[in-house]
Amino acid sequence: MISVRVVVPSSAGPAPLPRPETSERREAAAATPESDDTVIRRVVATYARAIEAKDLALFRSVKPNMTADEQRRIEQGFRAVVSQQVSMNVISIEPRGSDALVHVRRRDTIQAGGRQQVTESLQTITLTRTVSGWVIREIR
Secondary structure, eight states, X not given: OOOOOOOOOOOSSOOOOOOOOOHHHXXXXXXXXXXXXXXXXXXXXXXXXXXXXXXXXXXXXXXXXXXHHHHHHHHHHHHHOSEEEEEEEEEEEEEETTEEEEEEEEEEEEEETTEEEEEEEEEEEEEEEETTEEEEEEEO
16 A cells, blocks of 8 residues: 545635647646656655565566565565555655655555564665666665
8 A cells, every 4th residue: 555645625616627738738748857856756656566566577667776685585575475555655855966865654564374464664765866767776
């Protein structure tokens, strides 16, 4: 489970209809890059989704520098649990040049051996900006 907070503004009347898409609006949207903050949050959400889905390829998409030992441990973890829900709340993002430290509060609800276990922890995730975008370099 990935935590997402949605804020719906109250309004006095019906919502206005969206303006038709124009080539100028598409070009302006394409020219406006996403902020590093937005992309980093998406990488953290993908990391949580990869764990929940037990998807090694998805995991590798956000942490491509995984060692053989890391991969083995992750695969063992995937096999050891029936299901795992992961909630990650970003506490802070500290940009450091081409790196960023992301502090997250993590809550795992694990089903294994016919029992449910809940663990909470704080993690520091180091991300690095590459040519293709932000990726996880280290998870502590």
